[in-house]
Amino acid sequence: xxxxxxxxxxxxxxxxxxxxxxxxxxxxxxxxxxxxxxxxxxxxxxxxxxxxxxxxxxxxxxxxxxxxxxxxxxxxxxxxxxxxxxxxxxxxxxxxxxxxxxxxxxxxxxxxxxxxxxxxxxxxxxxxxxxxxxxxxxxxxxxxxxxxxxxxxxxxxxxxxxxxxxxxxxxxxxxxxxxxxxxxxxxxxxxxxxxxxxxxxxxxxxxxxxxxxxxxxxxxxxxxxxxxxxxxxxxxxxxxxxxxxxxxxxxxxxxxxxxxxxxxxxxxxxxxxxxxxxxxxxxxxxxxxxxxxxxxxxxxxxxxxxxxxxxxxxxxxxxxxxxxxxxx
Amino acid sequence: xxxxxxxxxxxxxxxxxxxxxxxxxxxxxxxxxxxxxxxxxxxxxxxxxxxxxxxxxxxxxxxxxxxxxxxxxxxxxxxxxxxxxxxxxxxxxxxxxxxxxxxxxxxxxxxxxxxxxxxxxxxxxxxxxxxxxxxxxxxxxxxxxxxxxxxxxxxxxxxxxxxxxxxxxxxxxxxxxxxxxxxxxxxxxxxxxxxxxxxxxxxxxxxxxxxxxxxxxxxxxxxxxxxxxxxxxxxxxxxxxxxxxxxxxxxxxxxxxxxxxxxxxxxxxxxxxxxxxxxxxxxxxxxx
Numbered sequence: 001x002x003x004x005x006x007x008x009x010x011x012x013x014x015x016x017x018x019x020x021x022x023x024x025x026x027x028x029x030x031x032x033x034x035x036x037x038x039x040x041x042x043x044x045x046x047x048x049x050x051x052x053x054x055x056x057x058x059x060x061x062x063x064x065x066x067x068x069x070x071x072x073x074x075x076x077x078x079x080x081x082x083x084x085x086x087x088x089x090x091x092x093x094x095x096x097x098x099x100x101x102x103x104x105x106x107x108x109x110x111x112x113x114x115x116x117x118x119x120x121x122x123x124x125x126x127x128x129x130x131x132x133x134x135x136x137x138x139x140x141x142x143x144x145x146x147x148x149x150x151x152x153x154x155x156x157x158x159x160x161x162x163x164x165x166x167x168x169x170x171x172x173x174x175x176x177x178x179x180x181x182x183x184x185x186x187x188x189x190x191x192x193x194x195x196x197x198x199x200x201x202x203x204x205x206x207x208x209x210x211x212x213x214x215x216x217x218x219x220x221x222x223x224x225x226x227x228x229x230x231x232x233x234x235x236x237x238x239x240x241x242x243x244x245x246x247x248x249x250x251x252x253x254x255x256x257x258x259x260x261x262x263x264x265x266x267x268x269x270x271x272x273x274x275x276x277x278x279x280x281x282x283x284x285x286x287x288x289x290x291x292x293x294x295x296x297x298x299x300x301x302x303x304x305x306x307x308x309x310x311x312x313x314x315x316x317x318x319x320x321x322x323x324x325x326x327x328x
Numbered sequence: 329x330x331x332x333x334x335x336x337x338x339x340x341x342x343x344x345x346x347x348x349x350x351x352x353x354x355x356x357x358x359x360x361x362x363x364x365x366x367x368x369x370x371x372x373x374x375x376x377x378x379x380x381x382x383x384x385x386x387x388x389x390x391x392x393x394x395x396x397x398x399x400x401x402x403x404x405x406x407x408x409x410x411x412x413x414x415x416x417x418x419x420x421x422x423x424x425x426x427x428x429x430x431x432x433x434x435x436x437x438x439x440x441x442x443x444x445x446x447x448x449x450x451x452x453x454x455x456x457x458x459x460x461x462x463x464x465x466x467x468x469x470x471x472x473x474x475x476x477x478x479x480x481x482x483x484x485x486x487x488x489x490x491x492x493x494x495x496x497x498x499x500x501x502x503x504x505x506x507x508x509x510x511x512x513x514x515x516x517x518x519x520x521x522x523x524x525x526x527x528x529x530x531x532x533x534x535x536x537x538x539x540x541x542x543x544x545x546x547x548x549x550x551x552x553x554x555x556x557x558x559x560x561x562x563x564x565x566x567x568x569x570x571x572x573x574x575x576x577x578x579x580x581x582x583x584x585x586x587x588x589x590x591x592x593x594x595x596x597x598x599x600x601x602x603x604x605x606x607x608x609x610x611x612x613x614x615x616x
Contacts (some may be wrong), residue, residue, distance in 0.1 A: 072425075119602055120598075122602065126363055126424065126560070127556060127601060129363075129421070130363075130553075130597075131597065131598065131601060134549060134552070134553060134593065134597055135594065137549045137594060138590060138593075141587060141588060141590040142591055144587060145585060145591075146587065147585075147588075250545070254428075254432070294432045294435065294436050295436035297429070298428075298431070298432030298433035301429030302411070302426055302429035304425075305415065305422050305426040305429065306415070309422060
């Protein structure tokens with residue numbers, strides 16, 4: 001029995017090394033392609049890829065919290081909008097260089113995640129999703145209100161000129177996407193990530209096993225919120241003009257969520273696959289049917305929940321096309 | 329004194345619409361554990377059906393309201409039978425995502441069908457003076473209608489055999505099944521009734537305010553707050569929550585600014601979730 005197992009294990013290991021090598025080569029090729037993109041393609045392709053990277057970052061960020069703990073953050077656009085505003089105010093109003101703006105956005109969104117996370121993470125299941133939805137709604141309303149006129153210019157919006165060109169913005173976004181990917185990989189390989197997954201599977205059992213569920217959820221929530229804030233800062237830089245209806249747009253919650261659902265909760269490749277697929281598809285739809293743009297997302301969301309609730313990556317894993325390891 | 333009376337009446341006028349809208353949402357959640365994120369769109373759709381019947385077919389607004397409620401009930405039954413029935417018993421999150429998808433579809437369809445022009449049903453807009461302040465007559469009509477719907481719903485749930493079956497299913501589905509209640513049928517009735525309530529609320533909204541395709545997306549955040557406030561699944565709680573939120577928003581609009589009314593909803597909700605996670609009337613732990 002033991003011998004048989006050993007006999008099986010040896011070739012499997014060989015396949016794994018080969019698979020690992022192949023995966024590494026593909027990753028390197030994709031990375032080289034992405035890095036060289038601004039050199040040999042049109043600005044249109046760079047713009048499109050920028051958006052793919054933006055949504056990949058957001059989907060990964062959402063994955064850190066929602067994918068691992070199972071709590072759906074329905075107010076993700078709020079964190080993005082907050083980061084965008086923190087960046088815009090620092091750069092446009094206080095005349096700071098853009099790196100300071102990016103750092104401010106990270107700090108503000110991290111602090112906000114902490115502040116909101118503390119009370120919210122007491123709240124379980126569906127109540128949590130609803131409460132986060134309210135958070136985003138409240139943030140948007142507050143930003144647009146006359147009380148913050150001096151700071152946010154209310155509904156009038158803010159113009160941001162950083163002097164960073166499209167290529168620079170593209171590389172920044174690529175850096176952020178890689179950072180989020182690294183964070184997610186690190187989480188999946190660590191005990192911390194495993195414990196978060198335990199919370200997703202059964203929170204009570206995780207607590208009984210001695211996992212500090214509240215603190216761990218809070219940490220994941222802060223990481224996730226900070227990634228959204230950073231993405232918001234880069235988005236504000238890219239758009240050069242923001243107002244509450246642009247950066248607090250609910251599509252910044254919907255799209256990452258659908259992409260994540262499509263790819264598979266808690267997977268590494270899922271958010272990337274989802275972001276690439278949906279951004280390109282929506283670009284194709286956008287240029288043809290302007291009106292029925294969100295409808296497609298709705299149809300896909302309904303179809304996914306009914307037909308493939310687990311997502312593409314786990315589906316492929318179950319069929320043995322992709323290896324069944326956590327870091328896929 | 330006059331001011332207090334005016335604030336109270338205005339809160340009731342706003343709150344009763346919220347109450348009718350939220351009671352359908354609460355009923356659906358109570359019976360099926362389905363968080364209907366498309367409820368705002370059902371309200372929008374009901375409002376548009378009534379508007380079309382009134383403006384294109386020349387129906388009396390009240391008749392249009394009745395027909396809209398019936399059509400929405402039918403739509404709700406079909407939706408439940410062919411789509412939502414498939415996620416019953418699954419985690420609440422999947423129903424939330426599913427109905428969220430439905431809401432996106434309905435909003436975009438409405439945008440294509442009805443355009444984004446503001447629409448409202450002109451009915452009883454003459455002013456009437458009550459306790460020293462003047463209101464549109466349709467405000468009073470709304471209050472009477474809302475109270476009527478509330479009473480009807482209460483009587484149905486309390487005494488009608490089907491209403492009792494609905495309550496039994498909401499309390500414990502397994503036991504209800506064991507007692508010979510057809511839970512599938514109960515779910516159809518509940519979703520149909522919830523959608524009909526949404527149709528009523530939509531028509532009332534179109535009479536008092538105005539319709540646009542994304543009106544439901546703005547409403548649903550408030551409605552969720554109300555339903556959580558009252559206790560998920562508690563129809564009575566939804567009525568009380570609706571009135572409370574109406575009061576909070578009217579007071580905010582009067583003494584601060586109308587822009588912050590959503591913010592008030594959030595503060596109320598957050599405060600309540602911290603003190604009493606199960607809502608005012610919710611039973612059991614905060615888990616559900």
